[in-house]
Amino acid sequence: MRHWLWLPAYLLMLSFLMYALVSAESGEGGAASEMSLAEERTSLYMAYETPSVPWHLLAAVDRYERNIQRLRNDLEEVEGLVSFRFPEAFWAGAPNPEAGDSDPAAIEFFDGRGMDGNGDGKADPNDAEDILFTLAAALGEHGGDEDAHRLALWGFYGSEEAVGQVMTISELFRQFGTIELDEYVFPLPKTHHYTYKGTWGAKRGWGGRRMHEGTDLFASYGVPVRSVTYGVVEVKGWNEFGGWRIGIRDAHNVYHYFAHLAYFEKGIEQGQIVEPGTVVGYVGSSGYGKEGTAGKFPPHLHYGMYKFDGRSEWAFDPYPSLRRWEQEGK
Incomplete structure (x- = not known):
């Protein structure tokens, strides 16, 4: 019977010990684990x-x-x-025989630029x-x-x-004020009717033989067109193929192209910063001719995505991204 009397106290002591262990672990690594x-x-x-x-x-x-x-x-x-x-020659100095040199004195001797930033006595590249x-x-x-x-x-x-x-x-x-700019939205509001399918690579004849570099989203005239991401308006104006169009550059080296607009949202200008959901224009049928040409095809938004790799910029199929953003927005 005396064993049963000690059991509650034993369980209480065990609980306290487990709490102390968990608290100690949180104190040692909790801050790092909570920081993304x-x-x-x-x-x-x-x-x-x-x-x-x-x-x-x-x-x-x-x-x-x-x-x-x-x-x-x-x-x-x-x-x-x-x-x-940094390039090895920049860091250690071009004539330095030790490409990965971390000795500040040697780096300085060979006119390298590498520096000791944390005071540990090394300029580690x-x-x-x-x-x-x-x-x-x-x-x-x-x-x-x-x-x-x-x-x-x-x-x-x-x-x-x-x-x-x-x-x-x-x-x-x-x-x-942050580097976390990974939110995306669908370019057309879901409160409006629209249809689209994968049209990447389809043939286009106007203006010479070329392939379709994007996805067409068909909707009525005047449906708002939204920026899909955080970005800077890099281009705004007329293009004989895309008509009234806007190009937005994001933080991942991606250029987002919105074409065939009826008109632009008031106040949207080149160089302006936008965020997901910012209205930049409205669905139209402009393009395929001199400035002001419209009506040569049904109203729709042509949406394209282009990636810059440090050497060149190339188009890739935006359809998978559109499907994902549409589903995530439900």
């Missing part, structure tokens, strides 16, 4: 921003590198907090903190305004397209 990878990256970018180089520009360079690494076979896809890597510290110094060497940043980025990439992509990503991160 995006939050860890953002925290790191912010730690290494300077008066000349804001965190969102560091984040944009890193995101751009991550974007193109996923697309190209000639680039290693770097895992971890920071994907950006694979250390996230050393990379961001060096990147901030390189991006700020010409000054802290947009022209200075563009000049520094040109030194990295030698491409106006690449520079433009990075600056677009930076502006989006700055505007929304």
Whole structure:
């Protein structure tokens, strides 16, 4: 009987011990487990921003590198907090016989640019903190305004397209205060009737033989057309094929193309930042002729997606994305 008397106390002590163990584990790793990878990256970018180089520009360079690494076979896809890597000659110095040199004195001797960002006595070309510290110094060497940043980025990439992509990503991160811009919506409101099917690769005859680079969504005149993502309006105006059209660039090197509009939403201008659901125009039948031509086909939205890989831009089938966004919006 005395054993039964001790049982409640024993169970209470066991519960307390388990609680203490769980609390200790949470105290050791809880903060890290609660912080998402995006939050860890953002925290790191912010730690290494300077008066000349804001965190969102560091984040944009890193995101751009991550974007193109996923697309190209000639680039290693770097895992971890920071994907950006400097060329070996830049980091260690062109005449340095030790390509992966992490000795700050040797790097300086060979006119390398790699720097020790965390004070551990090494300028490690694979250390996230050393990379961001060096990147901030390189991006700020010409000054802290947009022209200075563009000049520094040109030194990295030698491409106006690449520079433009990075600056677009930076502006989006700055505007929304986060690198988590992965929300998408269907381009047409579900309160309106519409139909569509996969039309990728279909033949087109007007203006010469070509293939259809997108998906046609048929709807009535005047149905609102919405931005599917966070982005910057890169193009707005007339195109003889697409009629009144808008192009929006997002933070993943994707260009979203909306064509055959009847007219644009009032106030939408080139360079403007939009978010998922922002109305940019209205379904029409413009195109296939000189400016103002309309009515040569039934009203519909032509929606296309183009990816930039650091060298060229190419179209890919948007139909699977449209189906997913439509289903997720139910």
